[in-house]
Amino acid sequence: MSVKRKLYDLAGADERVRFSPYCWRVKLALAHKNLPYETLPWHFTEKEKIAFSGQGKVPVLVDGKKVIFDSYDIAEYLEETYGNEPSLFGDAAQAALTRFVKHWAEDTLHPAIGRLVLPGIFAMIRPRDQGYFRETREAMYGMTIEELAARRAEFEPVFRAVLKPLRRTLEMQPFLAGPGPAFADHIVFGALQWGRLTCPFALLEGEGVIEGWMERLLETYGI
Ligand SMILES: N[C@@H](CCC(=O)N[C@@H](CS)C(=O)NCC(=O)O)C(=O)O
Numbered sequence: 735m736s737v738k739r740k741l742y743d744l745a746g747a748d749e750r751v752r753f754s755p756y757c758w759r760v761k762l763a764l765a766h767k768n769l770p771y772e773t774l775p776w777h778f779t780e781k782e783k784i785a786f787s788g789q790g791k792v793p794v795l796v797d798g799k800k801v802i803f804d805s806y807d808i809a810e811y812l813e814e815t816y817g818n819e820p821s822l823f824g825d826a827a828q829a830a831l832t833r834f835v836k837h838w839a840e841d842t843l844h845p846a847i848g849r850l851v852l853p854g855i856f857a858m859i860r861p862r863d864q865g866y867f868r869e870t871r872e873a874m875y876g877m878t879i880e881e882l883a884a885r886r887a888e889f890e891p892v893f894r895a896v897l898k899p900l901r902r903t904l905e906m907q908p909f910l911a912g913p914g915p916a917f918a919d920h921i922v923f924g925a926l927q928w929g930r931l932t933c934p935f936a937l938l939e940g941e942g943v944i945e946g947w948m949e950r951l952l953e954t955y956g957i
Contacts, residue, residue, distance in 0.1 A: 739764070742784055742794040745775035746858040753855065753931040755844065756805040757793045758924035763809045763917060765955035767819040771795075778863040805924075806836060809917050822917040835910065835918040839925050846889070846896040847929040847937075849875065853883040854932040893937075897944065904947045915951055923951050 741761070744754035752758075752773065764771050776783060776792050787794045787803045794803045795811075802811045813822050823829035852871055856879050859867055872878055882889075900910075900922060909915040910922060926948060929937045938945050 738798050739769060739771035740796040741771050741773045742776045742792045742796075743773040744792050745777060746855075747860045748858070749775040751858060751931060753858075753928050754792060755839075755924035755928035756791075758927045759805045759917070759920045760793045760795065760808050761957070762915075762920035762923060762951065762955060763812055763822055765957060766822060766915070766917075766920070767812050767816045769812070769816065769819070777860055779866050809920075822920075824911065824916055828911065828916070828918075832916070832918045832921075835921050839921045842896055843922065843925045845875075846893040847925055849882055849889040850886060850893060850937065851929050851932045853879050854934050857934075858932060897941065901941065901943050904943050908950060909947065915954055919947075919951060923948060 741757065741764070743752050743757045743761075745752055752775070761773075781790045784790065784792065784794050784803075787801050789803055791803065793805055793808060794801065795808050797811075797815070800811075802808050809822050823832055848871075852875065856864060856867060856871075868879060875882065877885075903910060907913070910918045926938065926944065930948075
């Protein structure tokens, strides 16, 4: 039986490597909702492949006739459409806090990880995507990829400091959402999984509490 639900998922030159933080969020959200899906590998410059969605970034979810992009919008769509499955957002208070987690992840955690992993990502994407990646990411980070690589020792302690509230929270509870995981966990997991999969060095060395939580999430969803 063919699966009607398809997710366009960012891939490296080796298409088994799927490293997008936003796509990881959605993969965990789909698993949380017990929804089977298949992924379609997508590369940075394949804009025409997702033009039907009206924009040029992944994740793009095709759910039957419905096309949705933007990871947060996808999670809200899943919550609304599959209301009988476990909730991604919990009650109104938890949903409001999830929005804070999204903004913390995107505005603080992602840049701290990005500075460390960009050179690794550049090396693992298809050569034909490298020019586009270099141009867009160097503009985004205000530095060349080579400069980012050379300044790694300076950026690592910043990343560790950013992890502190996460580490302290997970020392006290199994998941960010409490006793069980929810979309807040998926958001932060996505960022760290992006880092783990693209970093040529041990990004989370010594972060046993955080790594334990990541393994717990993957085990929960059988991934
Ligand atoms: N706000 C979007 C961001 C999606 C996004 O930035 N995706 C990246 C991959 S991690 C992308 O497709 N980039 C394509 C590009 O930079 O051209 C979401 O939450 O889904």
